[in-house]
Amino acid sequence: MDPAIFAVLARKRAGAPLDDDAIRRVVRGAAAAPDEPDHWGDAELAAFLTSSAIHGLGSAEMHALTEAMLHSGTTWRLAEAVPGVVDKHSTGGVGDKVSLVLSPLLAACGVPVVMLTGRGLGHTGGTADKLEAIPGLRLETDRAGCLATLAQSGLHMGIASDAIAPADKRLYALRDRIAAIDSLPLIVASILSKKLAAGAAAQVFDVKVGRGAFLESLDDARRLAQLLVDISTDLGCPATGRITNMDQPLGRWSGHASEVLESLACLRGDPDASAAASDLMEVTFVLCEAVAAQVGAAVTRAQLEDAIASGAAYQRFVDWAKARDADAAWLDAPEALPLAPIERVITAPRAGRVASIDTRRLGELLIALGGGRHLPGAPLDHGVAIAREARLGETVEKDQPLLRVHLRAADDARVAAFADCVTLVDVDAALPDLRPTIVETVEASA
Ligand code: URA
Secondary structure, eight states, rough: OOHHHHHHHHHHHHTOOOHHHHHHHHHHHHHTTTTTTTOOOHHHHHHHHHHHHOOOOOHHHHHHHHHHHHSSOOOOOOHSSSSSSSSEEOOOOOOOOOOHHHHHHHHHHTEEEEEEEEETTTTSSSSSHHTTTTTTOOOOOOOOHHHHHHHHEEEEEEEOOOTSHHHHHHHHHHHHTTTTTTOHHHHHHHHHHHHHTOOOOOEEEEEEEEEESSSSEEEEEEEHHHHHHHHHHHHHEEEEEEEEOOOOOOSSSHHHHHHHHHHHHHHHOOHHHHHHHHHHHHHHHHHHHHHHHHTTTOOOHHHHHHHHHTTTHHHHHHHHHHHTTHHHHHHHTTTTOOSEEEEHHHHHEESSEEEEOOOHHHHHHHHIIISSSSTTEEEEOTEEEEOOOOOOTOEEOTOOEEEEEEEESSSHHHHHHTTEEEEETTSSSOOOOOOEEEEEOOOOOO
């Protein structure tokens, strides 16, 4: 045992703060190859992560960890090449397809957007997984490819290359094995290291709260949002945050191909799709305005609505997909993405009001149908889908549709499990106040 590593681990295990040098040593240990002298083994890194998850990290430690992780690999400094380019991060939720609508919409309003995203794990799908429902699309890119796509379409949504924040890749995989995924300070350093390594000029954080979010409590969501906003801003990327409602799926559809279709319909201004996804559009508009303001671009609601009405936002999405090699057949008919062929409609067993939707369970059931993964790299079924046909608080008649499910095989037990996710109460029963779509705004601490 190296006594210097032992001293760092013993100090953190005792709950004492680590100095910048010790934190940098940990991160070098995570990023170095096994044959390099700085390399730390999994046991040592796991000990650091567990102690950090138990005792937390102070503000200086979080800064140092984020900074060391962001410099553990290549940095793209995109804002140097594309001034005013913005980024958005969501903590994820069921049906959260905001990125697919926000990026082309902002690009159409003259604000370039770059989003390096990940593949999904757990009950919420990753943006990359949704986009990969489009045949042929190439999401992996290096800096030059990202800049070329930005020049062609004004946006890029891509997969973060392994060269970005390699220390995070190793630490994140270890956290998954040792039950340290849900540690707020480790989440902050993990998210920010990748975002800051890409180097947008400003960013907005969409921190979800509620039954379908990974943080169900408002206090936790507030803490995470404030940390993300403050540390990003301190490290040179001005940021703002919105805490948004995830008590029910966002928009009508959940499931990869169906979310692409819904996003395209909203970008086209389809009135039925936009009305059914009014919550999605509200979150998207608010985040567009918020992040544009961070780079001094006054994008108004009217401009955003015009970009949809004129077809400009839709065209940006298609231009981007073309730049990323989407199949010609898809480009000829973007709305032709197939859903899984068997459709089941879950109807209200009686008249009543929708009192709760077990949104997390809906996400888990979608995974069970093949629409998500618990293990990295596992294959996905892009066609399975759920439509939310009634919203929280809505009054429904007996036999009115509550949910619509698209699946590959008729499976009555699974369909029954979906039905259990929606709770009805009597029409005149008192319901707790529903959370608004935009719950709170979080700005950088003075
Ligand atoms: N996303 C990340 O990149 N890291 C985390 O720790 C959680 C979500």
